[in-house]
Amino acid sequence: MRSLRYLLVVSALSLYAAPASPTFHRDIEPILQNRCQGCHRPGEAAPMALLTYEQTRPWAKAIRAAIATGKMPPWQADPRYGKFTNDLSLTPAEKSKLLAWIDEGSPEGDSADAPKPRTFPQGGWRIPQPDAVFEMPTEFEVPAKGAIDYQYIAVNTNFKEDKWVQMAEVRPGDPSVVHHAIVVVDQHDGSYDEQYLGGYSPGATPQMWKPSQARLVKAGATLIFQMHYSANGKPARDRTRIGLVFARQPVTEQIAAMQALGLGLKIPPGAMNYRLDAQVKMSRDARLVAMRPHMHLRGKSFQFRAVYPNGDTEILLDIPKFDFNWQPYYYLETPKLLPRGTVIECTAYFDNSANNPFNPDPTATVVWGPQTWDEMMIGWLDVAVPAPGSAPLPALRGALR
Ligand code: HEC
Structure with missing residues (x-):
């Protein structure tokens, strides 16, 4: 017992x-x-x-x-x-x-x-092994000191046919001197402006869309690398690359980049909470797939909102404490239907006071400009629209409510 x-x-x-x-x-x-x-x-x-x-x-x-x-x-x-x-x-x-x-x-x-152990593709890519890799034709020599003008470097794709790109990753050769890199496509067809293809910035994640979504890169297109270098005290060399993964299945939605630009930016010296708004309107029905706020060292917070044609407003993404070191695209788990006429509003706050530990000069009046001591405000959007020959988006009005 x-x-x-x-x-x-x-x-x-x-x-x-x-x-x-x-x-x-x-x-x-x-x-x-x-x-x-x-x-x-x-x-x-x-x-x-x-x-x-x-x-x-x-x-x-x-x-x-x-x-x-x-x-x-x-x-x-x-x-x-x-x-x-x-x-x-x-x-x-x-x-x-x-x-x-x-x-x-x-x-x-x-x-x-x-x-x-987790395995990683060769060459350090975060996307699966790319189908095509394009790199700057020569190394760029980055001086130890001083401001460096943006570099624009053209690389021919030599594509013989149109390609649907489902993933794109830009990898800097020397991340310690690449402030950011953007690769745009010149399609040579007169119908588009240059189209954003992929970018690198601190903390960025590669561009990866769902299997039936892709960006179109036309036969014969040229890639233009826009390189922003910042000197780090030692001479360096960089040769940045972009890797592309082509769509494996039929593409029904074409990805296009849009931006809301806060060009009117003018931050007074010492301003602690300077507000700036920017917006962009949908000229056709589209699905929002990703957003990315971009500011420089005085950036404090950033919000994306949708204002629908019926007047309803919805917060899409809110970054209450912006960190210049981390500027990824935010990929929505469920793409958001944006009927034609929807306005995407962005609101940013900037801190130009001495309380901001990253502020290079609290006594400066800060205006729009490319260098880190200037400012920018860009709300990047990736939207999906029906690919040529695909059915229009499902009835939007019903899906919204
Ligand atoms: C998106 C890239 C990324 C991811 C994901 C990430 N880290 Fe980091 N981590 C960094 C970078 C870059 C630095 C150095 C820069 C810095 O300190 O801000 C860092 C720094 C650190 C440091 C040093 C912090 C310090 O104060 O010096 C620690 C500890 C760390 N990470 C732990 C982690 C752990 C644990 C995880 C996962 C739970 C993680 N990190 C996920 C990029 C990342």
Whole structure:
């Protein structure tokens, strides 16, 4: 009898016992693979690799601080508005596992529990192995000091036929001197202006659309690399590339880039909360697939809203604390139907006071300009419209309500 009771107590205890402490291989490695290794591996933007236990262990304290403060993973969107496919933020469960693992001494655990190492395409691409890669024909020599004019470098695609590009990734040769790079397409057909194809900026994610969506690059098109270099104190060389993945299945929606531009920008010296608005109107029915705010060092916050033809307003993306170092495209999980006549409104705030630690000169009146000490306000949009020969978008009015 006594032994039976003892048994019952023991089994009840083990049922209700706290779960075993998290271990690196069983609990932490999968999180690092999904949330951190995209950047924390050799050749990427982050300063250290987090691929193995040996690499991760010494950073435990720093990781604790970075995730507790929300600095890592870098993700600025207010979670109340919009769901994004490239959301890097940790789930509450992932966050508490990481914190518990660190607080309990960061045990390694059994390597037999480890997930398979994550594999990355050759050449460091974040997109799958590209079908075509174009690079600047020669290295650009970046001087150690001084402002450098924008460079425009043309590269022929030599495409013999039209190509549908489903993914595009711009990779700087030397990220320490590439402030940003934009690749636009000159289609040589007179019907379009130059079309945005892909870009790199700090924290950028590659351009990746759904399998039936793509950008059109016409036969014979020329790619133009717009390179903005910033000197970093040492002479450097850069040769930036763009990798393209072509659509594998029929394309029903064509992706086009649009922008809301805050050209009237003029920020008085010391202004702490300078507001600027910009807008762009949909001239046809379209689906919004992605948004990207762009500002420089005085940028403080940025919001995208849709004002529908019936007057309803909806917040699409809100960045309450803009960080110049992180300017990704935000890809909507569910594309948003924008009937013709919808206005996309953007509102930005700037801080030109001495309280802004990034402000290069609080005494300056700041106007629009390309260099980091000038300012910009661009609300980039990627929209999808029916590809030539495809059916029009589904009835928009019904879908909206
Ligand atoms: C989108 C790219 C990206 C992702 C994803 C990312 N990091 Fe980072 N991380 C960086 C870069 C770049 C830096 C260095 C710049 C900086 O400190 O702001 C950095 C710095 C850090 C630092 C040093 C912070 C400091 O204060 O010096 C830690 C620790 C860190 N990351 C941990 C993580 C962890 C843990 C994850 C995943 C949960 C993660 N990072 C995800 C890019 C990334």
